Amino acid sequence: MQLSPSLSQLIEALRCLPGIGPKSAQRIAFHLLERDRDGGTQLGKALTKAMSQIGHCETCRTFSEVSVCDICLSVKRQDSRTLCVVESPTDVLAIEQTGQYQGLYFVLMGHLSPLDGIGPREIGLDLLERRLSEGNLDEVILATNPTVEGETTAHFIAELCHKYHVSPTRIAHGMPVGGELDLVDGQTLMHAFSGRRSI
Amino acid sequence: MQLSPSLSQLIEALRCLPGIGPKSAQRIAFHLLERDRDGGTQLGKALTKAMSQIGHCETCRTFSEVSVCDICLSVKRQDSRTLCVVESPTDVLAIEQTGQYQGLYFVLMGHLSPLDGIGPREIGLDLLERRLSEGNLDEVILATNPTVEGETTAHFIAELCHKYHVSPTRIAHGMPVGGELDLVDGQTLMHAFSGRRSI
Numbered sequence: 001m002q003l004s005p006s007l008s009q010l011i012e013a014l015r016c017l018p019g020i021g022p023k024s025a026q027r028i029a030f031h032l033l034e035r036d037r038d039g040g041t042q043l044g045k046a047l048t049k050a051m052s053q054i055g056h057c058e059t060c061r062t063f064s065e066v067s068v069c070d071i072c073l074s075v076k077r078q079d080s081r082t083l084c085v086v087e088s089p090t091d092v093l094a095i096e097q098t099g100q101y102q103g104l105y106f107v108l109m110g111h112l113s114p115l116d117g118i119g120p121r122e123i124g125l126d127l128l129e130r131r132l133s134e135g136n137l138d139e140v141i142l143a144t145n146p147t148v149e150g151e152t153t154a155h156f157i158a159e160l161c162h163k164y165h166v167s168p169t170r171i172a173h174g175m176p177v178g179g180e181l182d183l184v185d186g187q188t189l190m191h192a193f194s195g196r197r198s199i
Numbered sequence: 200m201q202l203s204p205s206l207s208q209l210i211e212a213l214r215c216l217p218g219i220g221p222k223s224a225q226r227i228a229f230h231l232l233e234r235d236r237d238g239g240t241q242l243g244k245a246l247t248k249a250m251s252q253i254g255h256c257e258t259c260r261t262f263s264e265v266s267v268c269d270i271c272l273s274v275k276r277q278d279s280r281t282l283c284v285v286e287s288p289t290d291v292l293a294i295e296q297t298g299q300y301q302g303l304y305f306v307l308m309g310h311l312s313p314l315d316g317i318g319p320r321e322i323g324l325d326l327l328e329r330r331l332s333e334g335n336l337d338e339v340i341l342a343t344n345p346t347v348e349g350e351t352t353a354h355f356i357a358e359l360c361h362k363y364h365v366s367p368t369r370i371a372h373g374m375p376v377g378g379e380l381d382l383v384d385g386q387t388l389m390h391a392f393s394g395r396r397s398i
Binding site for chain 1: 202205206213217226229240241242245246248251263289308
């Protein structure tokens with residue numbers, strides 16, 4: 001028995017979602033058709049719209065429907081001399097949710113990973129270099145993830161900053177607030193000790 | 200910070216997928232935007248098409264883009280006097296994959312569940328009754344799931360069959376082929392014993 005062509009196409013297309021194999025794709029397709037056609041139609045429209053309309057901000061590279069994003073355009077932030085470098089737009093979201101940072105952002109959309117063919121150009125370091133060269137920045141906060149690739153990327157950007165006499169800083173590593181000492185991994189604990197401050 | 204409107208809409212729309220919460224929806228949206236725009240666009244189109252074009256077969260109620268599905272139209276099957284009643288189109292698929300059954304199907308699209316407001320009409324038993332009354336059937340194979348609801352539904356349909364002098368049969372319950380006796384649950388084992396056959 002052949003499934004109807006639209007249904008096979010839908011099941012095949014659902015497999016582009018991360019972590020969805022053939023069985024899950026089939027389950028999702030039947031779920032939408034049997035129980036949530038409105039939701040499915042909405043999702044179809046939202047996907048088509050988002051995929052065609054969302055581009056990158058010309059200044060900070062985050063996702064944006066307009067050429068320059070809200071944060072880069074914000075009057076309060078435009079004169080800020082601090083730039084926070086993160087790996088992904090979700091990191092911007094996480095930092096913004098704390099409400100403590102009032103500076104600008106630069107989104108790499110990844111990290112250096114030469115083996116995967118991701119070099120400085122792919123993560124927009126040419127654009128970042130231009131911003132550094134303009135002389136409007138005092139500090140670059142390197143908020144890439146504390147992974148091997150994230151650290152490498154941070155060091156690479158730090159070198160770039162030194163070249164343009166902008167001071168690079170790295171976010172602190174240590175105990176997460178509310179964490180328990182005996183449940184934290186050795187690396188983090190080591191960072192927490194070496195980064196101790198007098199009180 | 201506000202996410203761009205198309206992006207928020209996409210994240211919200213993704214939550215109609217079964218088992219996808221706000222965090223996963225965000226992760227999927229960013230994955231598609233960063234790494235698989237073509238896939239996302241395809242999926243959008245496939246969803247829109249499937250949700251608007253896929254209806255139900257007038258004869259057996261399975262999903263179909265045309266008014267009567269391939270199986271019901273099949274010349275080889277049209278004269279079959281055996282009807283297999285299943286809960287969902289995926290069950291038809293599973294049975295067809297065995298390649299052993301050459302009869303017709305009737306898809307309930309669910310099972311009787313009075314507490315959820317699913318009565319005989321909702322699972323198309325009026326349509327099934329009409330087919331029984333036409334006198335073209337000798338046997339109805341009840342292949343609903345071996346759950347409480349599935350059994351109830353099977354018994355309800357069996358009564359209906361008796362009324363129209365069509366003989367109802369229930370698929371066998373017992374040990375799954377390749378299973379191990381000590382790993383099988385008691386209910387199944389009991390069924391396997393009571394349903395024993397002489398060899």
